[in-house]
Amino acid sequence: MEPKAHHIIIGLFTLLAFAAALLFALWLAKSSADRNWSFYQIGFNHPVSGLSKGNPVLYSGVQVGDVVDLHLDPRDPSHVRVLIRVDQDIPIRENTRAGLVLANITGSMSIQFTGGTLDSPILEGSMEDPPLIMARRSAFDNLMANGQDLLQQADALLTNANRMFSQQNTDNLSSILTTTREAVEALMAQRAEFSQLLTRLDTAGQRAAEASVKVAQVSDTVNTLLTNDGQAALASLEQTLTTIQATAARIDRLTRENEGAMDSGLQGMGELAPALRELRSTLRNLNQFTRRLGEDPTRTIWGGETIKELSQ
Incomplete structure (x- = not known):
């Protein structure tokens, strides 16, 4: 009897739950x-x-x-x-x-x-x-509409990525990395020389800076000379040019005033030219005579032949 009573209670509870759900649905529909x-x-x-x-x-x-x-x-x-x-x-x-x-x-x-x-x-x-x-x-909406294009572009991107990472490109990249590593190792092996080079460059830079300072000082000195002493030199040069111009004017005036006398003097100097040639010839002969006299005075004075020594 007890199991049968349990089934009745469960059945009644089920019917009540179904009726409540139906009433709630009808209420929602009416609402x-x-x-x-x-x-x-x-x-x-x-x-x-x-x-x-x-x-x-x-x-x-x-x-x-x-x-x-x-x-x-x-x-x-x-x-x-x-x-x-x-x-x-x-x-x-x-x-x-x-x-x-x-x-x-x-x-x-x-x-x-x-x-x-x-x-x-x-x-x-x-x-x-x-x-x-x-x-x-x-x-x-734009994302959904363009989704197919995005997928196609993504597929093309993946295809290009696969091509980029092909075996040949991978080998080339490995070779580049190996070469780069060797170059870096070579540079590290010569870092002492690079340090010395940098030190020399630093020293050269300091010397260049010192030289630029000296050049600036010389430039200042030259500027000072041009500003101070240069003015006096220019004034003296101007006075000298004035004097030269005055002297040139006087010479020109004297030349015009004594043009006749100068022509006569030049004519006299033309007549002296043959005498000067004869005097030059006499001096040349005298020079030759003096040289022979020093070399062989006997022959020069007496005109005889010199006695030659015979070899035995």
């Missing part, structure tokens, strides 16, 4: 039927993958309605028209924006309203004549 709805038509000029009947309609993240129907625009099948219903107490204005948002990780989409200022008129929507609200493409 939904008693609500007043405003109907709007959302126009999409791009695909609406993931959107279906019954999906929620949100306003700033809060559910205010759901999707009633979806169909293609008969005039342009690339456009989609979505009929939605929104609680009549929610004001949908003319500047309210609509778009798609991701509902969950399964890819289901929802329609979301944003914006709408108080000074904008309210859109009154009915089932027979729902106003059209054009949806704006969001960043997520």
